[in-house]
Amino acid sequence: MKGSNEDSAQSVNGSSIKITDVTQDGDTLTFAITSQKSSSSAGVCVFRTYEDFEWLQQGLFSQEDVPGLQGVIFPPLPSKPLPSTSLSQAKALKQLGFLALGDEWMIYCKALELYLQQVAAHTTLSKSKALYSFLNSSESPGKQCGKKGILNRLSQAMEEMRKEGHKDVDEFFQSERDSSTNLSALFKLSTEKFLDVVLNKQRLALACGHFSTSLHLCVNQDNPTAVAFSKICLKLSDIIEAVKINYEKVSDNDISTLGLGLDLESRYQEAKREMLFRRTCKLVELETANRNSERAKPNKKAIMEGVQKATQKEFDIISSVAKQEIEHYHRDRVSLLRDFLICWCEKQLSTARESSALLSQHLDACKKFAV
Amino acid sequence: MHFPSVFSSSTASPLPTLSDSAMDPPLPVSSSEPPKDIFSEPPADTFKDPLNKTSAEKAASGGLSKAQAAVPVKVAADEELDDLFSDSLGESGAAPVTDAKIAPLLDLGEEPQKSDVIKKDGNADLFKEPLGAMTKKPQGSLFTEAKSEAKAARPEQSNSAAADLFTEEAFTVTPVVAAAKSSVNTSSKTNGLHSDEEDLFAEATVELSLDSPHNDRRKREAAKPSAPAPSLSASASTSKPQPKTLEELEEEEKEDTFDLNISVTNPEKVGKSTTSLSMFRSKQFTVRRRFSDFLGLYEKLSEKHAQNGYIVPPPPEKSILGMTKVKVGKEDPSSAEFVERRRAALERYLHRVVSHPSLLQDPDVREFLEKEELPRAVSTQALSGAGFLKMINKATDAVSKMTIKMNESDVWFEEKLQEVESEDQQLRKLHAMVESLVNHRKELSVNTAMFAKSVAMLGSSEDNTALSRALSQLAEVEDRIEQLHQDQASNDFFIFAELLADYIRLLGAVRACFDQRMKAWQRWQDAQNMLQKKRETEAKLLWANKPDKLQQAKDEIVEWEAKVSQYEREFERVSATVRKEVIRFEKEKSRDFKKQIIRYLESLLQSQQQLIKYWEAFLPEAKAIA
Numbered sequence: 001m002k003g004s005n006e007d008s009a010q011s012v013n014g015s016s017i018k019i020t021d022v023t024q025d026g027d028t029l030t031f032a033i034t035s036q037k038s039s040s041s042a043g044v045c046v047f048r049t050y051e052d053f054e055w056l057q058q059g060l061f062s063q064e065d066v067p068g069l070q071g072v073i074f075p076p077l078p079s080k081p082l083p084s085t086s087l088s089q090a091k092a093l094k095q096l097g098f099l100a101l102g103d104e105w106m107i108y109c110k111a112l113e114l115y116l117q118q119v120a121a122h123t124t125l126s127k128s129k130a131l132y133s134f135l136n137s138s139e140s141p142g143k144q145c146g147k148k149g150i151l152n153r154l155s156q157a158m159e160e161m162r163k164e165g166h167k168d169v170d171e172f173f174q175s176e177r178d179s180s181t182n183l184s185a186l187f188k189l190s191t192e193k194f195l196d197v198v199l200n201k202q203r204l205a206l207a208c209g210h211f212s213t214s215l216h217l218c219v220n221q222d223n224p225t226a227v228a229f230s231k232i233c234l235k236l237s238d239i240i241e242a243v244k245i246n247y248e249k250v251s252d253n254d255i256s257t258l259g260l261g262l263d264l265e266s267r268y269q270e271a272k273r274e275m276l277f278r279r280t281c282k283l284v285e286l287e288t289a290n291r292n293s294e295r296a297k298p299n300k301k302a303i304m305e306g307v308q309k310a311t312q313k314e315f316d317i318i319s320s321v322a323k324q325e326i327e328h329y330h331r332d333r334v335s336l337l338r339d340f341l342i343c344w345c346e347k348q349l350s351t352a353r354e355s356s357a358l359l360s361q362h363l364d365a366c367k368k369f370a371v
Numbered sequence: 372m373h374f375p376s377v378f379s380s381s382t383a384s385p386l387p388t389l390s391d392s393a394m395d396p397p398l399p400v401s402s403s404e405p406p407k408d409i410f411s412e413p414p415a416d417t418f419k420d421p422l423n424k425t426s427a428e429k430a431a432s433g434g435l436s437k438a439q440a441a442v443p444v445k446v447a448a449d450e451e452l453d454d455l456f457s458d459s460l461g462e463s464g465a466a467p468v469t470d471a472k473i474a475p476l477l478d479l480g481e482e483p484q485k486s487d488v489i490k491k492d493g494n495a496d497l498f499k500e501p502l503g504a505m506t507k508k509p510q511g512s513l514f515t516e517a518k519s520e521a522k523a524a525r526p527e528q529s530n531s532a533a534a535d536l537f538t539e540e541a542f543t544v545t546p547v548v549a550a551a552k553s554s555v556n557t558s559s560k561t562n563g564l565h566s567d568e569e570d571l572f573a574e575a576t577v578e579l580s581l582d583s584p585h586n587d588r589r590k591r592e593a594a595k596p597s598a599p600a601p602s603l604s605a606s607a608s609t610s611k612p613q614p615k616t617l618e619e620l621e622e623e624e625k626e627d628t629f630d631l632n633i634s635v636t637n638p639e640k641v642g643k644s645t646t647s648l649s650m651f652r653s654k655q656f657t658v659r660r661r662f663s664d665f666l667g668l669y670e671k672l673s674e675k676h677a678q679n680g681y682i683v684p685p686p687p688e689k690s691i692l693g694m695t696k697v698k699v700g701k702e703d704p705s706s707a708e709f710v711e712r713r714r715a716a717l718e719r720y721l722h723r724v725v726s727h728p729s730l731l732q733d734p735d736v737r738e739f740l741e742k743e744e745l746p747r748a749v750s751t752q753a754l755s756g757a758g759f760l761k762m763i764n765k766a767t768d769a770v771s772k773m774t775i776k777m778n779e780s781d782v783w784f785e786e787k788l789q790e791v792e793s794e795d796q797q798l799r800k801l802h803a804m805v806e807s808l809v810n811h812r813k814e815l816s817v818n819t820a821m822f823a824k825s826v827a828m829l830g831s832s833e834d835n836t837a838l839s840r841a842l843s844q845l846a847e848v849e850d851r852i853e854q855l856h857q858d859q860a861s862n863d864f865f866i867f868a869e870l871l872a873d874y875i876r877l878l879g880a881v882r883a884c885f886d887q888r889m890k891a892w893q894r895w896q897d898a899q900n901m902l903q904k905k906r907e908t909e910a911k912l913l914w915a916n917k918p919d920k921l922q923q924a925k926d927e928i929v930e931w932e933a934k935v936s937q938y939e940r941e942f943e944r945v946s947a948t949v950r951k952e953v954i955r956f957e958k959e960k961s962r963d964f965k966k967q968i969i970r971y972l973e974s975l976l977q978s979q980q981q982l983i984k985y986w987e988a989f990l991p992e993a994k995a996i997a
Contacts, residue, residue, distance in 0.1 A: 338996040
């Protein structure tokens with residue numbers, strides 16, 4: 001904030017950004033964020049709420065001195081967290097999907113962390129003053145009114161929808177738009193189905209828990225045969241408990257790796273679509289300007305041509321930025337998905353091995369059980 | 372005693388031939404030649420023995436098992452045994468089987484019987500029926516063919532691999548050919564919808580091999596008959612050789628024939644069962660039994676033994692909905708599941724019956740297992756699921772009214788009864804839990820399948836090739852995991868849910884036997900009261916000085932004194948039996964549960980290990996994404 005040479009002094013080490021803690025006060029969550037500048041090893045810790053994150057996002061959208069800003073694929077900010085004290089779990093799940101799961105908002109924090117890291121890693125966005133302020137200012141910046149940013153949401157007025165299908169002038173972009181629409185829907189679907197699977201596993205774990213507890217109640221010490229039977233029931237209870245714990249672990253693994261990954265990918269796909277839409281809108285604007293310019297009466301012609309030229313220039317810059325962004329996006333997302341998939345697989349493998357060993361032990365013990 | 376015709380595979384009528392041959396010593400019974408209509412292919416040459424039957428279908432020789440050579444063992448003290456075995460058990464069946472199928476049950480007669488072994492035809496569809504194998508005759512290769520067929524038919528049946536044929540005692544091979552559903556002569560339509568007692572039973576082939584307790588027999592493997600019926604894939608017989616009392620019970624169901632029982636308007640399918648009884652000299656029998664036969668067996672045993680305080684295992688329940696689906700020929704997972712469930716339940720039921728030392732001695736049991744055709748059990752209506760429970764409850768209620776008055780001299784009984792009651796409640800609760808578990812797993816399987824599909828779509832749309840491949844692999848992994856979930860669900864169900872359900876019903880039987888004891892007590896008390904009255908009458912007569920009636924009174928007193936002491940003895944006896952039975956039951960229960968838990972653990976473990984393999988295979992794919 002203060003001082004010259006802000007550029008270098010401001011660059012933050014993206015990977016150092018961590019959300020170390022979250023506290024809940026009523027309906028508000030406060031996140032503790034630590035970060036380090038790339039030039040120094042000193043860390044800074046700030047406390048932010050969701051409003052601050054929204055402020056940041058708006059700030060990124062409204063940077064005026066960045067050419068072709070509309071061609072940037074903005075890292076997607078997760079939806080507002082709904083502390084499920086007052087609201088039902090179902091609503092939270094609908095809004096947040098995987099991010100609503102997990103203990104103590106861990107997954108949500110991870111998603112926010114990833115968001116910040118992605119912003120900080122972006123060549124253009126990382127230079128934003130808003131980011132610097134967000135990460136370093138002791139004052140909560142969210143209280144300041146932000147300027148209106150660029151059009152962000154696809155779901156705007158109806159007429160915007162028309163523009164969605166507008167034919168492109170460029171092959172590359174047309175095919176990107178098509179595949180984006182398609183993939184975006186598929187990813188969303190897969191994420192939803194995976195969520196169903198995970199929730200189901202959690203319900204299964206719960207049912208196992210009930211079963212295990214009931215077995216525990218079958219104890220009867222009256223006579224030797226009753227004692228023997230009770231022991232058997234207790235053994236089964238332990239086994240079912242082990243099954244339950246396994247399911248819990250498996251679903252935790254699912255949530256923290258693939259679930260998070262799919263969720264992120266879905267949201268990123270949306271962000272890309274939004275960018276492409278913005279460009280398309282610009283294209284429509286350009287075509288309108290071209291028509292206006294052609295039809296303009298001589299007295300207005302110069303002005304129209306001026307507008308047309310300016311729009312053309314904007315459009316070209318946006319397109320070139322967009323192209324770059326898309327390339328980066330393709331590269332980054334693949335590596336992100338790869339990391340998540342590997343992590344998921346490794347965790348599940350290790351959980352399965354643990355479970356197998358435990359069951360094996362139980363089996364040996366059971367076989368030796370004298371009846 | 373002679374068993375009537377052995378085979379009944381012909382649609383037209385049961386084979387007449389065999390019967391004759393059955394009892395007679397080695398007769399190449401010409402008469403027993405199966406009528407052509409019965410066999411799809413007349414393998415005349417194959418018959419060495421009239422009891423040859425061929426079946427159109429591949430029949431796994433159900434009854435192949437290694438015959439226990441210990442033949443000469445005279446097992447059951449039952450003389451009748453000889454007779455029982457002499458018949459070849461053919462398909463008994465009220466329902467005629469279509470020609471194509473015949474499940475020839477071979478019944479090897481006991482030693483006294485001739486042992487005609489019929490060589491089986493090379494075709495897969497032949498069943499050989501060795502006629503009462505005689506003890507000493509090594510029947511060598513008889514079964515090989517059958518066995519090979521069985522093997523072919525039932526690859527999963529490892530047992531069938533054993534080529535041991537019964538040497539000494541004759542054994543039966545039971546190539547069972549299930550007639551395809553179509554073969555049914557369905558004269559009757561299913562009326563099951565009307566009546567409550569639908570006596571339906573998809574064919575069940577029960578293969579039972581018992582080891583004589585006196586005999587240290589080797590284990591027999593029983594080959595399972597194949598399940599020809601396409602619609603029913605149930606033949607999941609599992610032979611479990613057990614060292615001591617062995618019962619290998621196999622059941623296979625297939626739809627065979629329809630029979631309209633007009634009186635009860637029940638469609639019926641004939642079941643087949645294969646029985647191999649060691650105590651019957653290691654013979655293997657295959658008999659066909661209808662579901663109603665099982666219920667009939669229960670009724671008979673119940674009548675005879677329940678009042679003595681024995682715990683008679685209750686049969687599985689009827690289920691109208693399930694059977695209707697099966698009859699209608701609906702081929703969906705639920706009807707297959709129903710069939711399998713019923714088959715397994717009948718298997719367990721018979722297992723319990725034969726593992727009870729006293730019940731095993733009962734001639735009705737032997738008859739059930741060996742006789743090729745049982746008279747139809749008609750009064751099984753009372754034994755429908757709901758009906759059965761109602762019956763038990765009614766009996767319990769009636770007796771519980773008496774309980775209040777009973778002076779329990781032995782507090783053991785009172786405590787035990789309370790234990791039984793509380794255990795019943797616990798088991799019901801557990802059963803509900805397991806059912807919920809099963810449902811969740813089934814749901815999980817469905818959800819996993821949907822996820823797999825969506826990932827597959829992703830994989831095919833994805834541009835990046837490595838990612839696309841990884842996603843497709845992921846879809847496959849998830850598909851396989853789905854299968855694991857399904858299998859696990861069915862394990863949960865068959866191992867636990869059914870176990871608990873069985874024991875809930877068994878506890879009902881235990882309560883019933885306590886009730887029987889009460890009844891015996893009541894009879895005793897009533898007799899005592901009667902005696903008292905008679906004595907009073909005598910006193911009155913003495914006072915009133917009517918000597919002519921006095922003698923009568925005295926006679927009556929003597930009579931009632933005898934009754935009192937008889938009933939007292941009976942009561943003591945029943946009490947002792949109940950006590951013994953309950954103790955035995957508890958031990959069995961512990962053993963049963965332990966066994967099932969081990970089975971369950973093994974299945975869980977296997978599941979996990981499969982899962983490990985899948986993940987290990989996927990990991991390199993994930994790593995290969997660039």
